[in-house]
Amino acid sequence: MSRTSGTPTIGVLALQGDVREHLIALAAADAVARPVRRPEELADVDALVIPGGESTTMSKLAVIFGLLEPLRERIREGMPVYGTCAGMIMLANKILDGRDDQETVGGIDMIVRRNAFGRQNESFEAAVDVKGINDGPVEGVFIRAPWVESVGGAVDVLAVHDGHTVAVRQGNVLATSFHPELTGDHRMHALFVDSVAKTLGT
Numbered sequence: 224m225s226r227t228s229g230t231p232t233i234g235v236l237a238l239q240g241d242v243r244e245h246l247i248a249l250a251a252a253d254a255v256a257r258p259v260r261r262p263e264e265l266a267d268v269d270a271l272v273i274p275g276g277e278s279t280t281m282s283k284l285a286v287i288f289g290l291l292e293p294l295r296e297r298i299r300e301g302m303p304v305y306g307t308c309a310g311m312i313m314l315a316n317k318i319l320d321g322r323d324d325q326e327t328v329g330g331i332d333m334i335v336r337r338n339a340f341g342r343q344n345e346s347f348e349a350a351v352d353v354k355g356i357n358d359g360p361v362e363g364v365f366i367r368a369p370w371v372e373s374v375g376g377a378v379d380v381l382a383v384h385d386g387h388t389v390a391v392r393q394g395n396v397l398a399t400s401f402h403p404e405l406t407g408d409h410r411m412h413a414l415f416v417d418s419v420a421k422t423l424g425t
């Protein structure tokens with residue numbers, strides 16, 4: 224697998240969802256960012272963002288595009304991944320209120336409840352304090368957002384909103400219920416890019 228030295232190359236899973244916004248946020252956070260649709264493209268990035276969108280559709284497309292197993296394998300090998308909203312659902316080892324045939328790639332020992340914060344018209348914004356971001360809360364945009372119902376012992380809870388866990392990390396895998404890519408505040412992406420650079424030793 225080819226890897227850049229210096230600036231990490233970070234893919235955005237481009238099956239469905241708000242891919243463009245993540246590409247922009249990653250570039251602003253000093254990463255080389257590119258869309259990933261095919262297994263060969265996945266093999267060629269140092270790390271991956273799984274965007275917000277619709278996890279049931281993303282799951283179906285991941286199967287059709289032959290990406291589900293390659294994704295699981297790269298995550299098992301330690302590739303850093305950041306999932307937002309639907310991306311968080313994709314990174315859950317187990318989900319509640321999913322569709323019966325819905326697959327996840329897994330990576331975080333957590334149970335995530337889909338659409339837990341309510342429907343589209345119950346979407347909201349809230350200031351969220353995130354462990355590791357010290358210069359003020361981030362603006363959390365929650366759109367049909369999931370929450371983390373429970374986590375295993377190896378999972379670090381990074382943020383809680385209204386008594387519900389909304390940001391977590393396990394090893395190299397990071398997930399948020401909310402969408403920092405929609406705010407123009409790139410600190411969550413910078414946090415991820417920094418952790419990728421550390422993992423690569425650049």
Ligand SMILES: NC(=O)CC[C@H](N)C(=O)O
Nearest residue numbers: 275276277278308309367
């Ligand atoms: N904004 C989002 O990513 C919404 C996630 C969506 N509710 C899902 O189940 O995938």
